[in-house]
Amino acid sequence: MAKDETGSVESASLFRIIATDIHFWIPLLVFVAGLVLLH
Amino acid sequence: MNTVATGSTVESPMPAGRLRKLQTLGIFCGVVAGAWLGGAEAPIKMVNPDFSPITVSLIMVLGVFLARWSVPALVRGTSSVRYDVSQAPHLVVWAVLAGCMWAAANTLTIYAIRNVGLSIAFPLWNANSLLGIFWGFLLFNELHHAGWKRWVGVLGGAAAMFAGATLLAFASSSQAPPGKGMLGVIAALGAGVLWGTMYIPYRKAYLTGMNPLSFLTFFTVGELVTMIALAVGYKGATPLWQELMSARSMLFWLMLGGFVWVIGDLFQQYAAKYVGISRGIPLSNTNQLWGLLWGTLVFHELQGGNRIVHSQVIGGSVLMGLGALAIALSSASQREHSSWRDAAEREGQRYGVEDGYVRAGMEGREFEGGRKRRTLIDCILIAGTTAVFIVLAAVARPPRMDMHLSWAAALAAAMLVLLASCGITLWRTTGFR
Numbered sequence: 214m215a216k217d218e219t220g221s222v223e224s225a226s227l228f229r230i231i232a233t234d235i236h237f238w239i240p241l242l243v244f245v246a247g248l249v250l251l252h
Numbered sequence: 253m254n255t256v257a258t259g260s261t262v263e264s265p266m267p268a269g270r271l272r273k274l275q276t277l278g279i280f281c282g283v284v285a286g287a288w289l290g291g292a293e294a295p296i297k298m299v300n301p302d303f304s305p306i307t308v309s310l311i312m313v314l315g316v317f318l319a320r321w322s323v324p325a326l327v328r329g330t331s332s333v334r335y336d337v338s339q340a341p342h343l344v345v346w347a348v349l350a351g352c353m354w355a356a357a358n359t360l361t362i363y364a365i366r367n368v369g370l371s372i373a374f375p376l377w378n379a380n381s382l383l384g385i386f387w388g389f390l391l392f393n394e395l396h397h398a399g400w401k402r403w404v405g406v407l408g409g410a411a412a413m414f415a416g417a418t419l420l421a422f423a424s425s426s427q428a429p430p431g432k433g434m435l436g437v438i439a440a441l442g443a444g445v446l447w448g449t450m451y452i453p454y455r456k457a458y459l460t461g462m463n464p465l466s467f468l469t470f471f472t473v474g475e476l477v478t479m480i481a482l483a484v485g486y487k488g489a490t491p492l493w494q495e496l497m498s499a500r501s502m503l504f505w506l507m508l509g510g511f512v513w514v515i516g517d518l519f520q521q522y523a524a525k526y527v528g529i530s531r532g533i534p535l536s537n538t539n540q541l542w543g544l545l546w547g548t549l550v551f552h553e554l555q556g557g558n559r560i561v562h563s564q565v566i567g568g569s570v571l572m573g574l575g576a577l578a579i580a581l582s583s584a585s586q587r588e589h590s591s592w593r594d595a596a597e598r599e600g601q602r603y604g605v606e607d608g609y610v611r612a613g614m615e616g617r618e619f620e621g622g623r624k625r626r627t628l629i630d631c632i633l634i635a636g637t638t639a640v641f642i643v644l645a646a647v648a649r650p651p652r653m654d655m656h657l658s659w660a661a662a663l664a665a666a667m668l669v670l671l672a673s674c675g676i677t678l679w680r681t682t683g684f685r
Contacts, residue, residue: 243445247356247445250442
């Protein structure tokens with residue numbers, strides 16, 4: 214993963230990796246469905 | 253006592269003795285979580301049912317927010333949280349998302365309790381453990397290479413607990429208020445799905461080595477923001493404020509409920525970390541037994557029940573106890589644990605987390621530079637939270653309900669004994685890693 218000179222992970226790279234992680238989309242979709250149910 | 257890990261790789265297996273110790277600790281944490289999560293429902297029962305569920309949930313979350321910042325400050329200090337975030341910054345996003353899910357699920361449980369009663373709602377949303385087992389197996393290699401005995405132990409145990417929960421629900425179905433039954437059932441099931449899926453971010457964080465105390469501080473940001481948005485969206489800012497003001501004398505009990513919940517949730521997080529979500533979550537779902545104890549002994553629920561009701565209560569409780577025991581005896585073997593390490597390695601590589609940090613997290617040890625001193629911010633957080641609770645307690649009105657106070661004291665004492673013994677074990681074994 215891309216890191217800057219201090220060794221920290223670059224934010225853009227971090228969000229790109231999260232966005233391509235299926236583990237992120239499963240809870241997000243369930244959360245949205247929960248909001249619909251509450252509504 | 254704890255040792256400090258350096259940069260070794262994730263691949264080499266954990267010593268068998270250490271693995272056994274951590275598995276036993278995780279199971280103990282799951283049991284204590286059940287006691288505290290079940291006890292958290294007690295203060296909520298003292299609140300006037302005329303208040304809207306959204307307002308009740310918001311006030312609880314305010315208590316939860318205070319607890320989730322002050323408890324980590326007290327136990328390890330906020331510098332440790334900053335250090336954890338510098339090691340695995342992506343987990344902040346996961347923690348916030350999990351917090352958002354918790355807030356939505358908690359609001360649904362309040363609708364469920366109002367419409368079908370605690371005794372029916374509890375087993376329905378506790379079906380989340382079955383979903384937890386599914387996600388643990390599918391996404392994080394839990395129960396891989398576990399052998400059929402452990403499969404039977406975990407799945408059979410979870411099924412026995414579900415059957416026990418259902419029996420308990422039948423026992424108290426006569427207590428359910430009339431009407432809106434289907435709405436309550438859907439709300440309880442929705443909460444179960446939200447909570448069952450919320451364990452994906454949990455497991456993700458703990459496989460990557462994050463400390464539960466650090467995860468919770470960001471988790472609570474998600475739950476507070478979601479709860480405020482839900483409350484303002486549904487009620488409007490002015491009516492919400494007016495209801496909060498009219499609930500002044502009840503704020504203490506609801507926020508206390510939130511605080512007690514956080515203690516239980518913290519132990520549930522440690523259980524999820526050390527025995528995985530497939531074992532940790534069902535074990536902490538023994539909260540229903542504790543909820544039943546509070547309901548029957550302190551709040552006189554199920555009074556006047558016939559012999560069938562009493563048999564259902566005893567049968568349901570025994571089934572739940574046996575289910576929990578079966579899961580507790582099915583802890584992960586070295587082979588299964590090596591599958592967990594594969595999942596941890598995958599996560600570490602994906603997000604660029606140091607191997608040594610991931611391994612230290614899995615082994616419950618301190619990674620180099622991880623131990624930090626407490627700062628002035630920690631003192632301010634602890635003092636501020638204490639002051640808020642003292643002020644709220646001063647204006648709180650004692651609930652006007654028929655309660656058995658000696659049973660309440662006995663159950664509270666049992667919870668405190670469990671808290672102290674598990675807290676000391678956790679400290680000695682992992683230093684709250």
